[in-house]
Amino acid sequence: MGKIKVLLTQYNTRSARRTIPTPESSSQPDTPEGVSQIMNTTVQQAVAGNSIAIPTPEPSAQLNLTGKNIHIVSNVVPTSTIISTAISDRICGNPNCQTREPSAWRRDLAGTGWLCNACGLFIRARGFHRPKEVCLASAAKLLAMYSNSQSMKPQKNVKRRRPQDDGGDHDNDNGALTSAAQEQSRVDEDIVTSEASTPAPMNDVNSSKTEKRPWDKKSYLNCGLYSVDLKHKDIPKRRNKVKQKERSIVNLPLPIQFGTFLMTEERNFRLPWDIMIAHKQKMLKRRPTPYKKIPCNIFVERRRKHEKPVVCQCAQPSDGGIGCAEECYNRVMFYECSSKDCPCGDNCSNQRFQKKERVKELEVIETPNKGFGLRTKVPVRKGQLIIEYRGEVISHETAKQRMETLYKNRRHSYFLDYEKGEVLDGGSRGTEARFINHSFVLFVNLSCAPNCHIEKWRAPQGELFVGVFASRNIAEGAELTYDYNFSKFGGAEEQLCYCESTICRGLMGSKRGQKEAIKPPKKKVKVSGSKGAPATTETMVDTPLSQRGLSETSDQRSSIGEEMFTGLLSDGSLSSVDSSLAATPIKTSPSITPSTTSNPLLFAVDMLNGLIEL
Numbered sequence: 078m079g080k081i082k083v084l085l086t087q088y089n090t091r092s093a094r095r096t097i098p099t100p101e102s103s104s105q106p107d108t109p110e111g112v113s114q115i116m117n118t119t120v121q122q123a124v125a126g127n128s129i130a131i132p133t134p135e136p137s138a139q140l141n142l143t144g145k146n147i148h149i150v151s152n153v154v155p156t157s158t159i160i161s162t163a164i165s166d167r168i169c170g171n172p173n174c175q176t177r178e179p180s181a182w183r184r185d186l187a188g189t190g191w192l193c194n195a196c197g198l199f200i201r202a203r204g205f206h207r208p209k210e211v212c213l214a215s216a217a218k219l220l221a222m223y224s225n226s227q228s229m230k231p232q233k234n235v236k237r238r239r240p241q242d243d244g245g246d247h248d249n250d251n252g253a254l255t256s257a258a259q260e261q262s263r264v265d266e267d268i269v270t271s272e273a274s275t276p277a278p279m280n281d282v283n284s285s286k287t288e289k290r291p292w293d294k295k296s297y298l299n300c301g302l303y304s305v306d307l308k309h310k311d312i313p314k315r316r317n318k319v320k321q322k323e324r325s326i327v328n329l330p331l332p333i334q335f336g337t338f339l340m341t342e343e344r345n346f347r348l349p350w351d352i353m354i355a356h357k358q359k360m361l362k363r364r365p366t367p368y369k370k371i372p373c374n375i376f377v378e379r380r381r382k383h384e385k386p387v388v389c390q391c392a393q394p395s396d397g398g399i400g401c402a403e404e405c406y407n408r409v410m411f412y413e414c415s416s417k418d419c420p421c422g423d424n425c426s427n428q429r430f431q432k433k434e435r436v437k438e439l440e441v442i443e444t445p446n447k448g449f450g451l452r453t454k455v456p457v458r459k460g461q462l463i464i465e466y467r468g469e470v471i472s473h474e475t476a477k478q479r480m481e482t483l484y485k486n487r488r489h490s491y492f493l494d495y496e497k498g499e500v501l502d503g504g505s506r507g508t509e510a511r512f513i514n515h516s517f518v519l520f521v522n523l524s525c526a527p528n529c530h531i532e533k534w535r536a537p538q539g540e541l542f543v544g545v546f547a548s549r550n551i552a553e554g555a556e557l558t559y560d561y562n563f564s565k566f567g568g569a570e571e572q573l574c575y576c577e578s579t580i581c582r583g584l585m586g587s588k589r590g591q592k593e594a595i596k597p598p599k600k601k602v603k604v605s606g607s608k609g610a611p612a613t614t615e616t617m618v619d620t621p622l623s624q625r626g627l628s629e630t631s632d633q634r635s636s637i638g639e640e641m642f643t644g645l646l647s648d649g650s651l652s653s654v655d656s657s658l659a660a661t662p663i664k665t666s667p668s669i670t671p672s673t674t675s676n677p678l679l680f681a682v683d684m685l686n687g688l689i690e691l
């Protein structure tokens with residue numbers, strides 16, 4: 078049935094099919110009625126398996142059907158003549174050519190014999206056979222083309238040869254065609270194409286239609302050497318741009334460091350000997366868990382405050398000296414002056430966080446037991462801002478959640494108390510301050526005492542700057558430490574402390590090594606409360622945070638006695654504690670936690686802390 082449809086379409090649109098006359102169809106072909114009658118007959122014959130015929134009285138006669146001109150190609154030719162000539166037996170009827178392998182066959186003028194495509198077109202245009210020289214020339218050209226075919230690319234849009242170009246190959250040699258001849262040839266091509274589209278007989282090995290050209294099987298790579306091998310056939314084609322991007326990642330060859338991605342099964346792996354030796358001797362440099370450096374704190378759950386800055390009453394120094402020195406109200410209150418509103422203008426010295434006046438020569442180092450640490454490569458003065466501790470500002474609840482999910486398998490924690498109810502999380506985003514390790518406040522051994530402390534300063538717009546400050550003069554190359562005042566958080570296990578302090582608490586998770594045994598009363602610390610002042614009330618012991626700065630406000634600083642430590646230590650004087658205590662180092666473990674009262678050394682330390690608070 079499909080063939081019938083094709084025939085009808087061909088007839089109605091452009092060309093008629095040259096076929097065998099039948100007694101019924103040979104009547105009245107010149108009128109539309111006659112044609113439709115023929116068509117009916119044709120369809121019936123096609124169904125019956127016969128050849129199809131549209132008889133015409135003369136070659137190139139015209140019929141008018143549904144207002145369109147229809148070209149009838151030639152006279153009726155007996156079917157037996159056509160069918161009996163198998164393609165393999167055909168030979169070009171031009172005595173000068175006699176080719177057996179043209180790209181297409183054409184009828185000769187009589188309609189009984191066959192000509193190759195080029196000779197057929199030539200004789201129609203000129204009325205005589207194609208000369209021998211022309212035939213030989215085009216054959217030689219064709220031969221050359223096939224022999225060089227390795228370097229040739231398939232020609233997609235082959236231009237039609239110009240009419241005056243009568244030489245050329247068998248495929249495209251149209252000769253000097255007149256417009257009528259062109260029209261004629263168009264009809265002929267249709268016929269030949271439809272004939273060629275029928276499957277060729279198996280024994281027709283020489284037929285040019287069945288012959289594969291060398292480039293037919295060639296596949297071209299357009300996106301990388303291994304793209305064919307790596308092509309992910311399971312992924313459907315999508316128009317979505319993002320999906321396409323993903324697909325292109327799969328398709329392209331992956332770099333060598335994506336080995337884990339490429340390897341689908343586990344395999345034994347042997348390190349190169351030099352790396353193996355370095356690894357065994359623990360000489361390989363490890364890298365800290367990656368994090369992103371950020372220029373300011375990120376407020377995950379709320380908006381950043383935008384309050385009116387508090388302006389100090391300092392006067393601009395007449396001699397051009399430093400403004401906002403020790404007596405500046407803002408400085409006393411742990412406020413940073415506003416760069417726009419401060420009366421001292423550019424001379425204001427109370428903008429260290431905003432102007433990023435910090436120590437830049439810092440280095441991350443690996444420590445034996447505490448993971449990574451931070452050290453200074455230059456000497457640092459006492460009271461100098463070393464680095465700002467930045468991170469994501471999150472609520473306690475979120476911090477707890479992160480502990481249980483995001484940081485579940487992490488050994489180190491990077492939480493630091495921000496303000497009431499909020500935590501600074503430097504785990505994923507922060508600064509190098511996150512590497513500063515803990516050390517216990519020590520009265521005995523100067524070398525092991527923490528050399529830094531935390532201070533929180535109020536920014537002009539109302540948020541906090543959390544900074545690590547030098548508690549004393551620090552020599553170049555010294556590791557930076559401060560007392561975390563660590564407290565257990567989210568049910569986490571208490572961590573052993575590996576600070577080299579001789580009277581270490583043993584555990585990082587409690588202030589006295591046995592927090593549960595003796596629970597100090599909650600202490601409220603009041604801070605002079607002007608508008609926008611730092612947190613007015615802080616619980617000193619039970620804050621459910623992993624880390625807490627030593628000196629959060631001036632009052633807090635004095636309550637922990639940190640100023641006094643530094644005073645003592647900067648003198649090198651250890652007068653307040655008997656130095657003989659240092660001879661009995663006490664390291665507690667989670668299982669054996671000495672009570673404060675049973676350990677005279679810790680008792681002395683607590684007493685001292687109490688004295689300092691007084």
Ligand SMILES: C[S@@+](CC[C@H](N)C(=O)[O-])C[C@H]1O[C@@H](n2cnc3c(N)ncnc32)[C@H](O)[C@@H]1O
Pocket residue numbers: 365446447448449450488489490491511512513514515516572573574575576585
């Ligand atoms: C803020 S991080 C310090 C940087 C951390 N050492 C690192 O490698 O990323 C705090 C963590 O360091 C470790 N740490 C710091 N001081 C320590 C100490 N004195 N003893 C044992 N571990 C310590 C603890 O695991 C703690 O949770």
